[in-house]
Amino acid sequence: xxxxxxxxxxxxxxxxxxxxxxxxxxRDCSSSCQSACKTSCTLANQVCQREDK
Amino acid sequence: xxxxxxxxxxxxLFQIGGRFILFDVASxxxxxxxxxxxxxxxxxxKRSLEDALAQTCRKFGQQAExxxxxxxxxxxxxxxxxPDPALGVNYVPFPYLKALCLNLAHxxxxxxxxxxxxxxxxxxxxxxxxxxxxxxxxxxxxxxSGPLKRLEIDFFGGEPLMxxxxxxxxxxxxxxxxxxxxxxxxxxxxxxxxxxxxxxMEFLNQMNMRVVLSIDGRKEDHxxxxxxxxxxxxxxxxxxxxxxxxxxxxxxxxxxxxxxxxQTLDFLANALYLFDLGYCEVSMEPVVATPEExxxxxxxxxxxxxxxxxxxxxxxxxxxxxxKELHFFHFEVDTTGLTCVSKRLAGCGAGVEYxxxxxxxxxxxxxxxxxxxxxKMGTVWEGITSREKLExxxxxxxxxxxxxRTCWARYLCSGGCHANHHLLNGDLRKPDSLGCQITxxxxxxxxxxxxxxxxxxxxxxxx
Numbered sequence: 065x066x067x068x069x070x071x072x073x074x075x076x077x078x079x080x081x082x083x084x085x086x087x088x089x090x091r092d093c094s095s096s097c098q099s100a101c102k103t104s105c106t107l108a109n110q111v112c113q114r115e116d117k
Numbered sequence: 118x119x120x121x122x123x124x125x126x127x128x129x130l131f132q133i134g135g136r137f138i139l140f141d142v143a144s145x146x147x148x149x150x151x152x153x154x155x156x157x158x159x160x161x162x163k164r165s166l167e168d169a170l171a172q173t174c175r176k177f178g179q180q181a182e183x184x185x186x187x188x189x190x191x192x193x194x195x196x197x198x199x200p201d202p203a204l205g206v207n208y209v210p211f212p213y214l215k216a217l218c219l220n221l222a223h224x225x226x227x228x229x230x231x232x233x234x235x236x237x238x239x240x241x242x243x244x245x246x247x248x249x250x251x252x253x254x255x256x257x258x259x260x261x262s263g264p265l266k267r268l269e270i271d272f273f274g275g276e277p278l279m280x281x282x283x284x285x286x287x288x289x290x291x292x293x294x295x296x297x298x299x300x301x302x303x304x305x306x307x308x309x310x311x312x313x314x315x316x317x318m319e320f321l322n323q324m325n326m327r328v329v330l331s332i333d334g335r336k337e338d339h340x341x342x343x344x345x346x347x348x349x350x351x352x353x354x355x356x357x358x359x360x361x362x363x364x365x366x367x368x369x370x371x372x373x374x375x376x377x378x379x380q381t382l383d384f385l386a387n388a389l390y391l392f393d394l395g396y397c398e399v400s401m402e403p404v405v406a407t408p409e410e411x412x413x414x415x416x417x418x419x420x421x422x423x424x425x426x427x428x429x430x431x432x433x434x435x436x437x438x439x440x441k442e443l444h445f446f447h448f449e450v451d452t453t454g455l456t457c458v459s460k461r462l463a464g465c466g467a468g469v470e471y472x473x474x475x476x477x478x479x480x481x482x483x484x485x486x487x488x489x490x491x492x493k494m495g496t497v498w499e500g501i502t503s504r505e506k507l508e509x510x511x512x513x514x515x516x517x518x519x520x521x522r523t524c525w526a527r528y529l530c531s532g533g534c535h536a537n538h539h540l541l542n543g544d545l546r547k548p549d550s551l552g553c554q555i556t557x558x559x560x561x562x563x564x565x566x567x568x569x570x571x572x573x574x575x576x577x578x579x580x
Contacts (some may be wrong), residue, residue: 071148071190071191072140072151072183072187073151073153073154073180073183073184073186073187074148074149074150074151074184074187074188074191075149075435076146076147076148076196077147077148077149077150077567077568077571078146078147078452078453078567078571079144079145079146079147079196079452079453080144080145080146080452080454080455081453081454086457086458089209089211089455089457089459089460090265091213091265091460092267093456096444098279100380104487107353110452110455110456110460111451111455111456112455112456112457113267
C-alpha cells in the first residue's frame with residue numbers, strides 16, 4: 065500500500081483489509097443494522113466477521 | 118498528459134478542522150492531502166486536468182507536478198480510482214432470513230409526541246404478543262435461516278418490557294432451539310427503561326442481552342417529548358433506571374439512544390450530557406416524521422445539524438486525547454473491515470433477511486413498515502405469502518435508487534432507509550434528500566474522526 069511509497073502530498077490513512085469486490089454473501093456481518101439504532105440505518109457501522117476474512 | 122478516468126462519485130474531497138481529506142469510493146480508502154494535492158484535485162473536478170495543473174502550478178509552483186506524479190503512482194498501483202465494486206457483479210438476492218424484530222407490545226406506557234409507531238399501536242389495535250406467536254416466530258427464523266449460524270432477534274414495541282414474561286420465555290426457547298440446530302440467536306431489547314425492575318435487569322444481564330436504552334439527553338429536551346400518559350416528563354425516572362442498570366451490568370453491550378427533532382435540535386449538547394454522565398456509548402438519531410409535523414426536521418435546520426456533527430467529532434477527539442474512550446454510534450465507521458459488496462448492495466436487508474413480526478404474527482419488511490397498507494408480507498404461520506413484495510425488496514439495491522449510483526457515500530449508506538423513502542416520497546426507490554444530506558455530513562465527520570484518531574495514535578500523517 066502507499067505506506068511503502070514515499071509520498072509528500074497524499075498519504076494513505078486507512079484501507080480495507082481485503083478486496084471488497086469479493087462476493088461472500090454469507091451475512092457473517094457484525095449485526096443487522098436494525099438491531100442497533102432502529103432508524104437512519106447505514107451499513108458503515110457493520111463489519112465482516114467471517115472467520116477466514 | 119496523464120488522464121485520470123475520473124467520473125462523478127468516484128472521489129470525495131472535503132475539509133474539516135483544517136484537515137484535507139480524500140475518500141476513494143471504489144476502494145473505501147481514506148487519504149490525507151496537503152493543500153497542493155487538495156487544490157489540484159478540487160480544480161481537477163471542475164476542469165480538465167491540464168487546466169487544473171496549470172492553475173495549481175500558478176499557486177504552488179513545482180509542487181503541483183509532484184502532487185500529480187503521486188496521484189499517478191497511486192492510480193497505477195490501483196489504490197485510487199479503481200473499478201467500481203458493483204461493476205460486473207451479478208447481484209443475487211440473499212435467500213435466507215437472519216434477523217427478526219419481534220414487536221412484543223403494540224402498547225406503550227409512554228406517549229412520546231414524535232413516536233413513529235402511533236404511541237405504540239402502529240395505527241391499529243393495542244395488544245401484546247402471545248407466547249405461541251413468539252415461539253412460532255423463533256421457529257420461523259430458524260427454519261428460514263439456511264446455513265447461517267448467527268441469528269438475531271430484537272424485542273421492540275411499543276414498549277417490549279410490557280410483555281416481559283413472553284420476552285423471557287422466548288429467550289429461553291430461542292437459546293434451546295438454537296442449540297438443537299447448531300445456531301446462536303443474539304437478543305437485543307429496545308426499551309424506554311420505565312419497567313427496568315431489579316429482576317428484569319438481572320435477567321437481561323444474565324442472558325447477556327444487548328440493550329438500546331431510550332433517552333433524549335438533558336431533562337428539558339427529553340421531557341418535551343418523552344412523557345407518561347399523564348403528560349409528566351420521564352427524564353428523572355429513566356435516568357435513575359439507566360444508572361442502576363448499567364452499574365449492574367458493567368456498562369457493556371448497550372447504547373443510550375436519543376432522538377433529535379426540530380424542537381430539540383441541540384443534539385450536540387444532549388450527546389455531551391450523556392457522555393458527561395460517564396456513559397461512552399451514545400447514539401442520537403434524527404426524528405422520522407413527515408414535513409407537516411411541527412417537530413419534523415427541515416432544510417433550514419441543516420446548517421445547524423452539520424455544525425453540530427462537526428463540533429461533536431472535535432469534542433470526542435478532545436476528550437479521547439484526555440484518555441476517555443467514547444463511541445457515537447454513527448461515527449463508528451470501520452472502513453478496514455467493511456462488509457463485502459454483496460451486503461453493501463443489499464443494504465439493510467429489510468423485507469429479505471430481516472422482517473418484523475406483529476403481536477398477531479403478521480410479517481412486515483421492518484419495524485417501520487408495520488401497519489402501512491400494502492406491506493404485510495405474510496404471517497409466521499403461513500410464511501411469506503406476498504411473493505411480489507418479497508421480490509420487490511430483494512431487488513432494492515442502491516443501484517435501483519434515484520441518485521445513489523453517483524453518490525460518493527453509496528457504499529457506506531447502501532441506499533439508506535427504504536421505509537423513510539416510502540414515508541417521505543411514497544416511493545421505495547426515491548431517497549429523501551434531507552436524510553441523504555444528513556447521512557453524508559455524518560459520514561464526513563466519521564471519516565474526519567478516524568483521521569484524528571490515527572493522528573493521535575502517533576502516526577505521522579504528514580512529512
